[in-house]
Amino acid sequence: MTDKTQRAIGLETRGMTKTFGSLVALDDVSIHVAPGTFHALLGENGAGKSTLVKCIMGFYQPTRGQILVTGQERQIPSPAVARDLGIGMVYQHFTLVPCLSVAENMVIARGDVPNLIDWKAEKAALTQFMDSMPFRVTLDTPVSALSAGEKQKLEILKQLYLDQRFLILDEPTSVLTPGEADEVLGLVRGMADAGDITVLMITHKFREVTAFANHVSVLRRGQYVGGGKVSDMTTDALSRMMIGEATIRPPEARDASVLSDTRMDLVALYVDDDEGLPAVEAVDLKVNGGEIVGIAGVSGNGQSELVEAISGQRPLRDGRIFINGRPFEAKRGDYHSLKVFGLPEEPLKNAAVRRMSVAENIAFRSFDKPPMAGLGWWLRPVEIRRRGAELIASYRVKTPSTETPIENLSGGNVQRAILARELSDEVQVLIVANPCFGLDFMSVAEIRAQIVAARNKGAAVLLVSEDLDEVLELSDRVAVMSGGRITHVVEAAGADRNQIGKYMAGHA
Amino acid sequence: MLSPEVLTVLIAMLGGAIRVSTPYLFVALGETLTEKSGRINLGLEGNLVLGAMMAYAVSFHTGQPWLGVLAACGAGLFLGLLHGVICSLPRVNDIAVGIALMSFGTGAAFFFGKPYIQPQAPRLEGLALGEWSSNPALKQALLINPLFFLGIAIAVLLWWALANTRPGLILRMTGDSEASARAMGVNPVRVRILATVAGGGLAGIGGAFLSLSYPGSWNEGLSSGQGLMAVALVIFARWNPLRCVWAALLFGAAGAIGPALQSVGISQGYYFFNAAPYILTLFIMIASARAGLAAQSAPGELSIVK
Numbered sequence: 056m057t058d059k060t061q062r063a064i065g066l067e068t069r070g071m072t073k074t075f076g077s078l079v080a081l082d083d084v085s086i087h088v089a090p091g092t093f094h095a096l097l098g099e100n101g102a103g104k105s106t107l108v109k110c111i112m113g114f115y116q117p118t119r120g121q122i123l124v125t126g127q128e129r130q131i132p133s134p135a136v137a138r139d140l141g142i143g144m145v146y147q148h149f150t151l152v153p154c155l156s157v158a159e160n161m162v163i164a165r166g167d168v169p170n171l172i173d174w175k176a177e178k179a180a181l182t183q184f185m186d187s188m189p190f191r192v193t194l195d196t197p198v199s200a201l202s203a204g205e206k207q208k209l210e211i212l213k214q215l216y217l218d219q220r221f222l223i224l225d226e227p228t229s230v231l232t233p234g235e236a237d238e239v240l241g242l243v244r245g246m247a248d249a250g251d252i253t254v255l256m257i258t259h260k261f262r263e264v265t266a267f268a269n270h271v272s273v274l275r276r277g278q279y280v281g282g283g284k285v286s287d288m289t290t291d292a293l294s295r296m297m298i299g300e301a302t303i304r305p306p307e308a309r310d311a312s313v314l315s316d317t318r319m320d321l322v323a324l325y326v327d328d329d330e331g332l333p334a335v336e337a338v339d340l341k342v343n344g345g346e347i348v349g350i351a352g353v354s355g356n357g358q359s360e361l362v363e364a365i366s367g368q369r370p371l372r373d374g375r376i377f378i379n380g381r382p383f384e385a386k387r388g389d390y391h392s393l394k395v396f397g398l399p400e401e402p403l404k405n406a407a408v409r410r411m412s413v414a415e416n417i418a419f420r421s422f423d424k425p426p427m428a429g430l431g432w433w434l435r436p437v438e439i440r441r442r443g444a445e446l447i448a449s450y451r452v453k454t455p456s457t458e459t460p461i462e463n464l465s466g467g468n469v470q471r472a473i474l475a476r477e478l479s480d481e482v483q484v485l486i487v488a489n490p491c492f493g494l495d496f497m498s499v500a501e502i503r504a505q506i507v508a509a510r511n512k513g514a515a516v517l518l519v520s521e522d523l524d525e526v527l528e529l530s531d532r533v534a535v536m537s538g539g540r541i542t543h544v545v546e547a548a549g550a551d552r553n554q555i556g557k558y559m560a561g562h563a
Numbered sequence: 564m565l566s567p568e569v570l571t572v573l574i575a576m577l578g579g580a581i582r583v584s585t586p587y588l589f590v591a592l593g594e595t596l597t598e599k600s601g602r603i604n605l606g607l608e609g610n611l612v613l614g615a616m617m618a619y620a621v622s623f624h625t626g627q628p629w630l631g632v633l634a635a636c637g638a639g640l641f642l643g644l645l646h647g648v649i650c651s652l653p654r655v656n657d658i659a660v661g662i663a664l665m666s667f668g669t670g671a672a673f674f675f676g677k678p679y680i681q682p683q684a685p686r687l688e689g690l691a692l693g694e695w696s697s698n699p700a701l702k703q704a705l706l707i708n709p710l711f712f713l714g715i716a717i718a719v720l721l722w723w724a725l726a727n728t729r730p731g732l733i734l735r736m737t738g739d740s741e742a743s744a745r746a747m748g749v750n751p752v753r754v755r756i757l758a759t760v761a762g763g764g765l766a767g768i769g770g771a772f773l774s775l776s777y778p779g780s781w782n783e784g785l786s787s788g789q790g791l792m793a794v795a796l797v798i799f800a801r802w803n804p805l806r807c808v809w810a811a812l813l814f815g816a817a818g819a820i821g822p823a824l825q826s827v828g829i830s831q832g833y834y835f836f837n838a839a840p841y842i843l844t845l846f847i848m849i850a851s852a853r854a855g856l857a858a859q860s861a862p863g864e865l866s867i868v869k
Contacts, residue, residue: 133748134746134748135748138748146746148742150740150742150743150746150747151740151743152735152736152739152740152743152744153739153740153863154735154738154739154860154862154863155732155735155736155739159732162732163729163732163733163736163747164747166748168729168732169729170728170729170730171727171728171729172727172728172729172732174727199859330859
């Protein structure tokens with residue numbers, strides 16, 4: 056038996072720089088990850104975290120700089136070399152093969168599988184390996200049948216099975232319930248404390264840093280801006296390092312006086328997924344005017360299907376939707392007359408036509424009505440551009456011109472352009488799904504403020520988000536969706552995070 | 564007891580099922596192999612026809628039908644290689660290439676096959692497994708071509724290899740999740756080219772059966788779309804080689820209804836019964852489009868699934 060403290064390996068980067076053309080993605084970044092530590096790499100989207108990690112994993116070659124593994128300088132030209140050095144990465148998007156079983160996934164990940172697989176021996180070895188681990192996954196289950204938490208655990212187990220002693224976790228909790236996240240990170244932390252592994256975790260969540268990491272390095276715009284022992288840091292200091300001195304729009308104050316009667320009434324909705332299996336079952340939900348109802352849940356529990364059904368992208372198998380007591384069907388006429396608006400997830404895909412201009416995209420709701428159209432069919436491009444320019448200015452969409460294809464805009468600006476289209480009119484009902492996914496702090500604050508502003512003007516807002524913090528921050532009431540059903544509804548003020556987490560996991 | 568007519572029809576259908584199913588089986592196995600890698604080859608009809616012509620020509624010149632089978636396999640491998648390589652170029656659609664190669668394969672076969680329409684080439688002999696019976700119809704039905712057994716052996720081998728060998732797992736991994744395959748250092752392009760080539764070869768052998776056993780001659784109307792129907796058959800078999808055998812037998816039996824009924828003197832609706840396999844294809848496509856089961860077992864990287 057080798058000495059336990061020798062199992063984990065350390066890693067250091069010195070002066071890592073990576074440029075793509077004229078863009079400097081990584082600028083002279085040096086971090087030191089000691090063996091047996093849990094190190095957090097904190098930063099916003101686009102801060103250079105993934106670029107740094109991709110250089111370490113051999114996906115990118117750094118323009119300048121060195122990588123030292125256990126004190127020795129190493130060249131890492133490919134992921135295979137990183138693997139041989141004992142560096143393993145758990146990706147945000149799982150690299151498990153859905154149609155293979157757990158055992159097959161683990162065995163095939165090994166570089167040295169013989170051509171003929173002796174399943175009896177392999178399974179015995181895997182069982183033995185699982186017994187030595189703090190958590191386990193059943194070997195014969197196909198991966199497609201595992202929950203997100205189990206997949207995350209399996210990814211980590213796979214790396215350990217491959218004897219990777221330096222684990223890189225890329226936003227590992229984005230698909231987990233709070234309970235699962237705490238469990239998985241706690242177990243990994245325990246293994247690091249025991250000296251079995253070293254962990255480098257990419258994250259943008261302060262809570263995870265303060266709860267699980269020993270050390271932290273903060274990146275901003277490709278540069279190392281600070282770090283050290285987590286115990287010496289305050290959340291405030293971390294947040295200032297991460298965001299810089301930019302001023303963030305403060306959260307909008309809530310106006311309690313606007314609450315009115317039931318505005319949107321979902322009655323016994325049933326929706327099927329792509330494979331014809333039930334995704335949403337017997338969902339009943341009332342949303343009042345001047346209220347934000349947030350639907351919390353782990354992705355894949357029917358939220359996307361629910362939003363798609365309300366916005367006409369997916370047929371309802373059964374059930375009715377009423378807006379202000381009038382039956383609503385997801386048709387253009389009803390959207391217009393009942394004043395229903397939406398902000399679907401991945402707006403570039405679900406709410407925009409990529410190659411059409413920003414002005415045209417902004418005109419989607421009104422291009423066939425005066426003043427943008429005469430006789431209902433004769434378009435007036437001048438009017439479309441004028442209105443586009445107006446809204447671009449008032450919603451601060453950063454775009455070179457009204458004629459730029461919308462796909463050339465950054466994520467935050469696409470979201471702002473869509474907001475401009477959806478919120479500029481009188482809004483009775485607003486459907487919002489994962490509005491801040493992948494956006495920087497400035498845009499997040501801006502967009503959340505806009506959503507609350509719509510509520511303060513009396514709109515009924517249905518917010519679906521995989522980010523529980525976002526749901527708790529924005530909502531007046533929280534509904535938890537699990538297994539296609541609404542399992543729990545609670546006032547957001549004074550809601551218990553852990554209790555909600557349990558309902559999200561379907562355990563309550 | 565069954566009346567003699569019904570018995571005759573059933574025996575004729577059994578024999579027909581075995582005879583007619585063999586080309587389906589080979590093409591379906593080839594298509595399964597290709598689709599398991601995440602690519603669709605709609606051009607296997609071309610492999611089938613070119614294989615049939617090559618087999619007949621080589622058998623005619625050498626007098627060795629088994630050399631003909633090898634030549635058919637070679638022609639199939641060649642067309643498979645063309646498909647595999649062309650589809651590996653950036654932004655090339657495998658379905659369009661498949662249709663182009665189907666035209667190319669049949670066109671080449673008709674062009675080179677003109678001189679072989681008249682002459683008689685030596686055929687593959689069937690194994691007489693019905694000697695114990697005194698019923699001449701049953702004897703005829705059990706005169707089974709060795710290629711049928713080869714097909715079943717390949718199906719079993721393929722089914723076993725997909726679960727128990729490294730290449731099998733890598734093939735399934737590539738077909739289901741290209742990203743995972745890349746992350747593990749597998750070159751998906753290579754895997755797909757190899758799978759398409761091997762699948763093409765199998766379809767070529769199916770063609771040899773057409774010209775050297777049943778119907779057993781070369782002409783331009785030899786294939787009646789078996790290569791295309793095999794694609795539907797693969798969906799019906801849910802990408803499982805063993806289920807391909809049953810599905811092929813089912814299609815074969817459907818194809819044998821017309822001739823079987825004619826053998827007892829029912830010729831009314833002959834053309835309608837001959838259309839049975841096509842109608843079956845239609846119903847299978849409708850049924851499998853509705854069923855979630857097929858969608859679940861489809862390899863994730865197929866361009867029609869994505």
